[in-house]
Amino acid sequence: MLRLRKCILTQLLPSSSASPISHLSCLFSAAVPAVSPNPSFAVEEYLVATCGLTRPQAAKASAKLSHLKSPAKPDAVLAFLAGLGLSAADVAALVAKDPLFLCAGVERTLYPVVVRLTDLGLARPDIARLVSLAGEYFRRRFVASRLPYFMSLFGSYDNLLRVLKNNPNLLGSDLDRVVKPNIVLLQECGLGVCDIAKLCIRVPWMLSINPERVQAIVASAERLGVPRGSRMFRHALHGVAFFDDEKITAKVELLKKTFRWSDAEVGIAVSKAPIVLKKSKESLHRRSEFLISEVGLEPGYIAYRPAMLSYSLEGRMRPRYYVVKFLKENGLLKRDLSYFTVFKESEKAFKEMFIHPHKEAAPHLGKDYDAACKGEVPTNFRFT
Known part of the structure; x- marks a missing residue:
């Protein structure tokens, strides 16, 4: 055989x-x-x-x-x-x-x-x-006859496979009763074909669910204060797609209370970084305490830069804050950079900007930073 x-x-x-x-x-x-x-x-x-x-x-x-x-x-x-x-x-x-x-x-x-x-x-x-x-x-x-439609929709065969990896059922969905009506609905919300493809790569089942469910997701996004046709509406759809109305309402209230945000600021934050809806109450509280109470950032500043809420607190933001504060208090940092810039840079870029230029003036800074990333607070961070 x-x-x-x-x-x-x-x-x-x-x-x-x-x-x-x-x-x-x-x-x-x-x-x-x-x-x-x-x-x-x-x-x-x-x-x-x-x-x-x-x-x-x-x-x-x-x-x-x-x-x-x-x-x-x-x-x-x-x-x-x-x-x-x-x-x-x-x-x-x-x-x-x-x-x-x-x-x-x-x-x-x-x-x-x-x-x-x-x-x-x-x-x-x-x-x-x-x-x-x-x-x-x-x-x-029928799979062969449907493939050209989906390849055209998602722009490439590779993009189609990315969607099918998480939702193979899309191939079995009724094109005329489910898929195409969902596409029309999303287009009515101002999404172009490229936007729909990007959304479905993030939310693979968006096109294969009942159109009534898609309509409910659209309504949830609008209730966040993100209008249809806006540049961020696709991101808002991504943010609310995985939650029912009750959970979304509860999380919105939590965000408003934790970060002192208005309804509009919650909508901005969620549309820019849908992942904030998935953060636990404890995670959000710790980040609020650090960013607002310790670093001193304004709530509105965070709302427009919600990516900060997805960064590791102990392994990234806190150690970098220690470094920048040390440099400022010792007169080694001449420019007043925003903390979002400090937090968002890659590890390599951060060290090139804030560690390497000060090897002579602060020879222990690199080791101290590495130690802080491991959860330690080195004694060589000399705060006044």
Whole structure:
């Protein structure tokens, strides 16, 4: 069987000089002879030994394959997948996710899909990536007809795969009743095609859910005070998409109380950095205490620069604050840079700006900073 499979692998996707379907038909009929039902065929053992599933995965998957009486069809599918270039790990993951893939008809279903995808300009590695992500939808022949629409929508095949990685169900969604109405709704909110593609990469299921749910998300974004058609509306949609109204209302009240923000400032902060809605009460409180009470920043300043709330407090912001305060109090910092600039710079850029120029005047500064990043407060930070 192994030798037979290798033969199939080398010929599975023929050159353009041959007729693909007729070639496969001859190959398939010659390579996979009829096999009589084998009462002793053990599906679970096959899944472990041949497909690479773990014992728990095989036990779960075998329940869907109890009708199999021989390895003929699974062997043909595995040969097909190997011919596309899927690794053993890829195959194991696919079968664990969709055991019924082993029952797909190679000649009747899988190979025609590959032919149509090849006609779209996809190479074998591209198709292999789609198989791994699409799972059960790849064994449905409509997948090839829907792919051009989604590739056009998301701008590239790679962008489409990024969306499918988190939401393969998009391929099975009804285009006319679900996907297209959702796109129209988002366009009515002022989002262009590029905006919609970017939103769906962040919120992969946005186009595959009931349009009424999308309408509710739009309404939640508007209640934050971010108007439709504004540049930040896409970001506001991203921010509220993962929460129901009750949770959003509670988090808005928490943000207003913790950072002394107005309703408008909450809307600005959430639209600029939707991740603030995911921060815990404790995390937000600690950052408020540091940024407002210790550093002395104004609430409005933070609202327009909410990315600061996503930075590590102990591993980034506090140590950098120590460094800048030390430099200011010792007359080593001539420019009065904003703390947002201090916090947002990469580690390399921060050291080049604030550590390296002062090696002679403050030889221990680098070590002190590294220690502070580990949670220590070095004695060499000489505050007055």
